Amino acid sequence: MTTLSLDHVSRWFGNVVAVNDITMTVGPGVTGLLGPNGAGKSTLINMMGGFLAPSTGTVTLDGQQVWRNEDIYRHIGIVPEREAMYDFLTGREFVVANAELHGLGAKAAQKALATVEMEYAQDRKIETYSKGMRQRVKMASALVHDPSLLLLDEPFNGMDPRQRMQLMDLLRRMGDEGRTVLFSSHILEEVEQLAWHIEVVVAGRHAASGDFRKIRRLMTDRPHRYLVRSSDDRALAAALIADPSTSGIEVDLAEGALRIQAVDFGRFTSLLPRVARDHGIRLLTVSPSDESLESVFSYLVAA
Amino acid sequence: MYDPTVARLTYRALLGRRRALILGALPLLLIAISVVVRGLAGADDQTASDLLGGLALATMVPIIGVIAGTGAIGPEIDDGSVVYLLSKPLKRPTIIFTKLIVAIAVTMVFSALPTLIAGFILNGNGQQIAVAYTIAALVSSIAYAALFLLLGTVSRHAVVFGLVYALVWEALFGSLVPGARTLSVQQWSLAVADKVAGGDLITSDVGLTTATVLLVGVTVLATWYAGQKLRALTLAGEE
Numbered sequence: 001m002t003t004l005s006l007d008h009v010s011r012w013f014g015n016v017v018a019v020n021d022i023t024m025t026v027g028p029g030v031t032g033l034l035g036p037n038g039a040g041k042s043t044l045i046n047m048m049g050g051f052l053a054p055s056t057g058t059v060t061l062d063g064q065q066v067w068r069n070e071d072i073y074r075h076i077g078i079v080p081e082r083e084a085m086y087d088f089l090t091g092r093e094f095v096v097a098n099a100e101l102h103g104l105g106a107k108a109a110q111k112a113l114a115t116v117e118m119e120y121a122q123d124r125k126i127e128t129y130s131k132g133m134r135q136r137v138k139m140a141s142a143l144v145h146d147p148s149l150l151l152l153d154e155p156f157n158g159m160d161p162r163q164r165m166q167l168m169d170l171l172r173r174m175g176d177e178g179r180t181v182l183f184s185s186h187i188l189e190e191v192e193q194l195a196w197h198i199e200v201v202v203a204g205r206h207a208a209s210g211d212f213r214k215i216r217r218l219m220t221d222r223p224h225r226y227l228v229r230s231s232d233d234r235a236l237a238a239a240l241i242a243d244p245s246t247s248g249i250e251v252d253l254a255e256g257a258l259r260i261q262a263v264d265f266g267r268f269t270s271l272l273p274r275v276a277r278d279h280g281i282r283l284l285t286v287s288p289s290d291e292s293l294e295s296v297f298s299y300l301v302a303a
Numbered sequence: 304m305y306d307p308t309v310a311r312l313t314y315r316a317l318l319g320r321r322r323a324l325i326l327g328a329l330p331l332l333l334i335a336i337s338v339v340v341r342g343l344a345g346a347d348d349q350t351a352s353d354l355l356g357g358l359a360l361a362t363m364v365p366i367i368g369v370i371a372g373t374g375a376i377g378p379e380i381d382d383g384s385v386v387y388l389l390s391k392p393l394k395r396p397t398i399i400f401t402k403l404i405v406a407i408a409v410t411m412v413f414s415a416l417p418t419l420i421a422g423f424i425l426n427g428n429g430q431q432i433a434v435a436y437t438i439a440a441l442v443s444s445i446a447y448a449a450l451f452l453l454l455g456t457v458s459r460h461a462v463v464f465g466l467v468y469a470l471v472w473e474a475l476f477g478s479l480v481p482g483a484r485t486l487s488v489q490q491w492s493l494a495v496a497d498k499v500a501g502g503d504l505i506t507s508d509v510g511l512t513t514a515t516v517l518l519v520g521v522t523v524l525a526t527w528y529a530g531q532k533l534r535a536l537t538l539a540g541e542e
Binding site: 043046049050051052053068070072073074075076078080082084085087089097098100101102103106122 | 306307309311312315316319326382383384386387388389390391392393394503534535536537538
């Protein structure tokens with residue numbers, strides 16, 4: 001059982017607050033750290049990995065301080081986001097070096113290379129690797145000492161769907177084995193497919209925490225906004241507002257369109273085409289106006 | 304204190320392609336110039352001393368020191384690959400000490416050895432000049448490697464600062480401002496060379512005792528401080 005705890009952790013760079021008073025506990029299983037780009041995920045992961053001192057608060061692993069504590073790395077495996085990794089070595093040389101730095105030998109390295117299924121390319125120079133291969137060798141180097149905590153910063157960035165699936169399988173397996181696995185991502189679907197538990201960070205603040213399905217429901221149930229143009233805007237507006245799935249409609253004269261706020265996502269999406277057909281109205285434009293991840297996140301923060 | 308894996312990684316990074324070319328070019332230039340000078344002017348102690356002092360010790364050794372010292376750690380910190388060393392149960396001073404040993408060895412091989420060869424070509428080690436300058440190059444290799452390793456640890460512009468120190472401070476100010484000479488690795492190593500060669504071809508502005516104390520002090524202090532800086536090294540994220 002390995003538990004990573006953040007206790008009122010903040011980090012600022014000059015006047016900029018990157019992480020603002022975050023308290024969270026990450027236990028065994030796969031946890032997704034979700035947030036839009038620039039939310040402070042990397043800063044958080046760097047503090048969790050002991051590469052950045054919190055400005056205030058503490059990061060501990062099973063009660064032990066992480067910052068300035070080299071011994072903690074016996075228990076932590078890290079897969080950094082950055083690409084650079086001694087490109088002049090072969091994959092095998094790189095993983096063997098990582099094993100040696102842990103006081104282990106070539107056997108541990110070989111086992112880690114087998115785990116990530118990279119034996120077939122282990123004798124090629126890293127500089128010839130694709131993004132996915134690099135990611136897997138990075139994984140091997142992080143797994144070489146059989147760590148109980150695995151930290152991965154945006155591990156799926158730039159991977160093709162097949163590589164993504166392989167890595168997800170691997171991480172799922174790690175979680176099933178009882179390891180504490182934390183990965184960051186700005187893509188909802190990635191987190192949805194993999195994480196048992198999620199932590200949402202927006203603008204440096206801890207926006208939500210808990211079971212993924214609960215948070216997903218919160219995200220789907222939020223009021224959705226649509227921009228709709230039709231052959232008869234006013235008739236359409238009158239027909240829609242009669243249904244409880246719609247909470248507000250504005251006739252935007254300048255845009256020549258309706259701005260509709262729907263509270264029941266599922267019901268509204270089936271209502272709109274039906275109402276239009278029944279009233280003989282042609283729909284010209286239907287576009288969600290707040291589907292960006294940022295708006296989803298800002299809704300979560302407010303919720 | 305010394306980790307063979309860190310050493311291996313450092314050697315391979317330092318002696319990889321482009322950097323090895325730069326490291327090899329200066330010594331070859333020194334030896335080529337020595338051959339030409341010997342051919343044109345014949346064996347002359349004063350010429351030998353001028354060339355070894357002016358080109359080898361004042362220019363080549365510090366430049367090789369900058370390349371090896373900053374190159375032993377700077378690029379790793381710059382591109383973030385140092386994370387693979389830092390995320391291991393390794394004492395930070397062990398990483399620095401190992402890299403220092405590698406930087407010293409590389410600086411010595413690429414600067415002291417060619418100095419010895421050039422010295423023998425120039426005047427066949429007459430008046431012990433070749434040996435004296437070689438010892439000076441060996442001694443200054445240690446101090447330069449330590450200084451520039453520290454620079455590589457604390458600054459992203461280590462190579463620029465290093466070259467400014469090596470060329471502007473040591474070469475220019477050193478010859479214009481007498482005080483600057485006291486704070487010059489080159490002068491300290493000349494004090495050692497002076498002792499070896501005897502005679503008055505090699506002179507230093509610094510006494511041997513002062514020079515020794517400063518050489519040892521700077522090396523130890525720079526290495527210790529680099530270890531401290533690495534302990535507190537912050538890896539900036541992508542954000």
